[in-house]
Amino acid sequence: GESVGLHLPTLSVQEGDNSIINCAYSNSASDYFIWYKQESGKGPQFIIDIRSNMDKRQGQRVTVLLNKTVKHLSLQIAATQPGDSAVYFCAETPNSGYALNFGKGTSLLVTP
Amino acid sequence: ETGVTQSPTHLIKTRGQQVTLRCSSQSGHNTVSWYQQALGQGPQFIFQYYREEENGRGNFPPRFSGLQFPNYSSELNVNALELDDSALYLCASSLGQGAGGELFFGEGSRLTVL
Numbered sequence: 001g002e003s004v005g006l007h008l009p010t011l012s013v014q015e016g017d018n019s020i021i022n023c024a025y026s027n028s029a030s031d032y033f034i035w036y037k038q039e040s041g042k043g044p045q046f047i048i049d050i051r052s053n054m055d056k057r058q059g060q061r062v063t064v065l066l067n068k069t070v071k072h073l074s075l076q077i078a079a080t081q082p083g084d085s086a087v088y089f090c091a092e093t094p095n096s097g098y099a100l101n102f103g104k105g106t107s108l109l110v111t112p
Numbered sequence: 113e114t115g116v117t118q119s120p121t122h123l124i125k126t127r128g129q130q131v132t133l134r135c136s137s138q139s140g141h142n143t144v145s146w147y148q149q150a151l152g153q154g155p156q157f158i159f160q161y162y163r164e165e166e167n168g169r170g171n172f173p174p175r176f177s178g179l180q181f182p183n184y185s186s187e188l189n190v191n192a193l194e195l196d197d198s199a200l201y202l203c204a205s206s207l208g209q210g211a212g213g214e215l216f217f218g219e220g221s222r223l224t225v226l
Binding site for chain 1 (some may be wrong): 153156160170202215219
């Protein structure tokens with residue numbers, strides 16, 4: 001079965017609001033986590049990553065939080081914009097392996 | 113743009129046929145990974161090539177095979193196509209083995225098997 005899952009398949013937010021996309025994983029050996037954004041008809045685009053020795057990492061308008069105790073990962077997008085509308089995937093790899101395990105994705109829809 | 117190019121972008125095959133998909137990695141990247149993405153699903157790892165050798169493989173049958181060339185470009189071959197092989201095939205390049213580095217994905221080749 002999948003080791004990575006998402007709590008919500010779809011998320012609708014208003015432009016300017018903050019978005020939070022959640023992800024659960026089951027493999028305790030996972031030590032590297034990445035968030036990808038995939039727009040329609042395109043390949044996944046790297047957003048931000050975090051290693052298991054950290055619990056928070058910030059980028060431009062995005063923050064990833066990692067809670068290893070409950071095996072939970074979240075992506076926060078500040079001041080969500082229409083261009084943020086896409087499917088967001090979390091992915092993990094155990095023991096810095098060679099394969100990323102992706103979840104099914106959350107569709108983010110930003111409404112005006 | 114990631115600098116990873118894939119061809120063809122779309123193709124239609126019939127069951128039992130064979131297909132070859134191609135990928136040019138980003139300049140300077142020596143590792144290519146292939147993923148299969150079924151409609152509405154997340155990508156699934158097929159295999160990875162590093163310096164022309166298969167470096168790791170996911171849960172895919174032997175009829176999925178690949179090559180990496182000295183210029184680090186790569187091919188994915190699928191024999192005896194089945195209906196369930198219909199998917200978007202993504203190529204990703206990176207520098208070095210493993211998934212620890214950032215993967216740069218191409219826009220994929222969409223395969224339809226009839």
